[in-house]
Amino acid sequence: MHRRIIAPGALTAAVLLLAIPASAASYAPGAPGIGDPYYPAYGNGGYDVSHYDLRLKYQPATDELEGTATLVARTTQDLSRFNLDFLLDVDEVRVGGAKASFRTSGEHELEVTPKTPLAKGTPVTVVVRYRGVPSSKQAYGFTSWHRTPDGGVAANEPEAAAWWFPSNDHPLDKATYDVSVLVPDGTQAISNGTLQSTSSRLGWTRWNWRSDKPQATYLATLAVGKFDITTGTTESGIPVLNAYSKDLGANAGSARASLERTGEVADFLAGYFGPYPYNALGGYVPNTTTGYALETQTRPYYSPRQFANGSNVSVVVHELAHQWYGDVVSLKRWEDIWIHEGFARYAQWLWSEHEGEGTAQELADYVYASHPADDSFWTVKPGDPGPDNQFDIAVYDRGALAVQALRNEIGDEAFFAILKGWPQKHAYGNASVADFQRYAEEVSGKPLAALFDTWLFQPSKPATSAARTASVATSGGPVTQPKSWKKIAATNGAHGHAERGTGGREH
Structure with a gap:
């Protein structure tokens, strides 16, 4: 009879091997992007974030x-490492209470390696402890932090968060927020x-x-400066808080x-x-x-230029419409x-x-008649405009x-x-154009693929026959400009990403 002698060290190693889960090999870095083309x-x-708690101190x-x-x-996978989108200087990162190693990469990535890998679920x-001067930071050649004479503002689309807090910066990962900001006496933080x-x-x-309802990262905003603050309530009982810079000059009256x-x-x-989907408004x-406005959740941002020619309630309509179309359903x-954007414009x-x-x-x-068939306006496909035309007037x-054609x-x-059912069906979540088409077909009982393709996806002016079917003017003659047109157009400015050198408009 022969006995096999196992050395103590080998026995220990064997036990350790048995203790390592079979899935250990599956630990891998999280992707540096969420998958948006x-x-x-x-x-x-x-990973998926459910809440951000931000404790800040800002010196204007x-x-x-x-x-x-x-x-x-x-976590949504077995993670060996993960990224945050962030631009400021990081002093320390802790994961589960333990210090983690970190480094920066790319234009705006903070790579975090926890002390021990994280299992899925x-x-x-x-x-993250950090500091920096937001106005000194750029990514992709621009900044989303606006320096003002008495402070600074974070507001931009599709990105602004990286200039003031680390995040998973895409609308697919919504979260609730607590934002606590320490500023010098006499200064307000909005x-x-x-x-x-x-x-x-x-x-x-x-x-x-x-913010106690899920909110996309680009819809989070911070404004520090000297503001006059007004409060009130809507007829339905929602509290309203508006804030106006004390140095708006000639635009102050029309803004108010x-x-x-x-x-x-x-x-x-x-x-x-x-029903309005939040417990705050303003x-x-x-x-x-800058020249644009933005639907920052519950408290839209407005540039003073929006009111340079007098009052502009139409832009308020646009940004508030986004609270349903864009914010509660992203x-x-x-x-x-x-x-x-199509539905916020339709609200106007x-x-x-x-x-x-x-x-x-x-x-x-008027829109249909104002643009001849060879106008580049028709080459932009609203249903998938491409990143360069994402905020094109078309x-x-x-x-x-297209919304009127559907109606x-x-x-x-x-x-x-x-219009009422959509925000409730996908409340506090996300949905696509394809999801909307399916929902419209479900409610109406009609096949709508051809209509959506014609009005949203073809890079050409819908033919007279299609326009006639959609009850849009097709006479070819002049169409009277509606009285509201100039007010609506005044909310546009120059269209395109404001911080990429193309002016401003409402988002």
């Missing part, structure tokens, strides 16, 4: 920002949601904001005359889109030089931008009708024309049922 490096793979005089960001997340808390409290000590005031109608506009839109106008990929058409300044049908007729105007095809009863 328009912006391959935006967002990240391997020097544009210095210090922060501690706590991300509450869950693991709840994880990530803490953010999304409800103002929970303020407190002052030793020359500094802390402002505590909370516009934003102070926020509650009225929200109640109007609720009649078409269903807007803010900082002293920036795109899956940036190619789905039509669901945001409904407001025009409400104000007796031109019906939605008259505005649709996405707005041709996009709204005429399926009739008002089904159309208005869809």
Whole structure:
């Protein structure tokens, strides 16, 4: 009889091998992008964030920002490493309480390697301590941080978060937010949601904001400066908080005359889109030089230039419409931008009708007649415009024309049922143009593939026959410009990404 002698060291190694899970080999780095073809490096793979807790200190005089960001997340794969989208200087990262190693890569990536790998489905808390001067940082040749005479503002689309907090920067990963900002006494810090409290000590005031419904990262905003703040409530009881820079100059009166109608506009839109989906409402106008507005959740951002020619309630309508179309239901990929912009523009058409300044049908007729077949306007496909044309005027105007074509095809009863039903069906989530088409077919009981293809996906002007079918003017003669047209057009400015050197417009 022969016995095999196993050395103690070998026995230990064998036990260790048995203790290692078979899946250990599956641990891998999370992808540096979430998979959006328009912006391959935006967002990240391997985890999902449910909450951001941001504790910040900002010095307006020097544009210095210090922060501690706590991300509450869950892994979606076996992770050896993961990325955050961030631009400021990082002092420390902890994952699950233990220090993690980190390095930067690419234009805006922070690569984090936890002390031990993370199994799929693991709840994880990530803490990042950081500092920097946001206005000194650029990615892809631009900045989304706007320096003002008395502070700074984070507001841009499709990206702004990386300039002030680390995140999974894509609308697919929505989360709730607590934003606490320490600023010098006499300075205000404006953010999304409800103002929970303020407190002052030793020359500094802390402002505590909370957004308790899921919010995309680009819809999170921060504005620090000297503001006049007004408060009120809508007829339906939603609290309204508006903030106006104290140095708006000649634009101050027209800005107030516009934003102070926020509650009225929200109640109007609720009649078409269903109950307002959040517990806070308002807007803010900082002293920036950009020309666009943005639907930052519950508290849209407005450039002073939006009010340079007088009051502009139409732009308020546009940004508030986004609270339903774009914010509570966000795109899956940036190619789905039509669901945001086409319907926000159409809301302006409904407001025009409400104000007796031109019906939605008259505005649709005018858009169709105003652009001849050889106009490049028709080469942009609102249903998938491409990253270079994502905010082209055609996405707005041709996009709204497509909405009117849908209305005429399926009739008002089904159309208005869809307007209200869509935000409820996908509340606080994400959806695509294809999802919308399926939903419209389900509600209306009609096949709509040909209509969607004609009005959203063909790079040419819909033929007279298609326009006639959609009840759009086809006479070929001049069409009277609706009275509201100049007001609506005034919200456009020069279309294109403001921080990439092409001017500004409403988003």
